Amino acid sequence: MNFKNTGILYIVPTPIGNLSDITYRALKILQEVDLIACENIKHTNILLKHFNIKNILISFNKFNEFQKSDRLIQELEKGKKIALVSSAGTPLINDPGYILIKKCHLFKIQIIPLPGACAAITALSASGVSTSSFCYEGFLPSKKKLRRSLLNSLKKEKRTIILYESKYRVIETVQDIINEIGANRHIVIAREITKKWEIIYGNKAHIIFNWIKEDQNRYNKGENVIIIDGYKESKNINLSDKIINTFTLLRKVLSLKQSVLITSKIHKTNKNDLYQYAIQHEEK
Incomplete structure (x- = not known):
């Protein structure tokens, strides 16, 4: 894609709890960009202070996303580099940013997403x-x-x-x-x-x-x-009472794997059928 001679919008994931989960690249970007658009200024300040980073922060949340997207586009067209962060995790995943990203594509502004935390x-x-x-x-x-x-x-x-x-x-x-x-x-x-x-x-x-x-x-x-867990079609499992009794008795004293293995050997039955039976009938 041919981008205009403009700035760059970085999508920067931040930790979802443990601050040590941030990447070196993310810290470098947060240090070097011209400004940071953040969902919660107070929350982002805690992160920046922890890593001794100082930068300009502007509020960018679900309440002002329409208005602020236009302002950020203007800054990007001037050649500014901007980092987009949410309160925690990867921006746009249940967080603001969709409108801004759509406008960046419309105005041919380069977007660089960073990998990182996502709950x-x-x-x-x-x-x-x-x-x-x-x-x-x-x-x-x-x-x-x-x-x-x-x-x-x-x-x-x-x-x-x-x-x-x-x-x-x-x-x-x-x-x-x-x-x-x-x-x-x-x-x-x-x-x-x-x-x-x-x-x-x-x-x-x-x-x-x-x-x-x-x-x-x-x-x-x-x-x-x-x-x-996704929906699974019910499978008719034809296990005799003898097989079920053996398996049930073994499960009282042995692990699932051992119970399946021994039952299958005693009765020469399919191990997958026994596992499926366990899934359908065991409480824990």
Whole structure:
């Protein structure tokens, strides 16, 4: 693409908790640009102060994005270099910036994105849920009717589903997942990612619901990433009562892997069928 003789807009991810997660390249850009457009000036100042960086900051958030995008375009056309940052993570992922990026493309202004922290991807990588294909839904609607309607539309989504949820609605949202998607659907709660009290826990939705309610520290701090295992067609598993009894007895004293291996050898049955049976029937 042929760019105008203008400045450059850098999209700069910042840490989602642990300040050590910022890259050397990001620090260099934040030091060298002419100004930084940030979602929250106070929050960004904490980051800059920690790394002894001084620069000009301007507010750029969902309330002033339309107005400030025009101003930033003017500065870029003058040859200025600008860094766009959000409060945490990668800008534009559930944060302001879309309008500015669209205008940069329209006015042929160069955009350079930097790789970095993103809560959704960080949580997904450690979830134990399929990562080969997924969809990102961001924050669900705050109104119950709209939230339930959206979840219901995702009931047969085969890809892994990634959601964000605040501490204020996480219990209610898990309850809605139970009602609309299913009590036995495997989900993962990733809370306070990269921070001191980080928790990543996966189980059936109804077990997660009870687990959260057991301790207020599991829902009264920070934001949550909720990962929902994709829909899978039910498979008819024809296991005899003898096979199931053997497997059940072994599971009381052995690991899942050992129980499957021994049961399959005793009864000469398919190991995958035993694993599938465990997924469908075991609570933990």
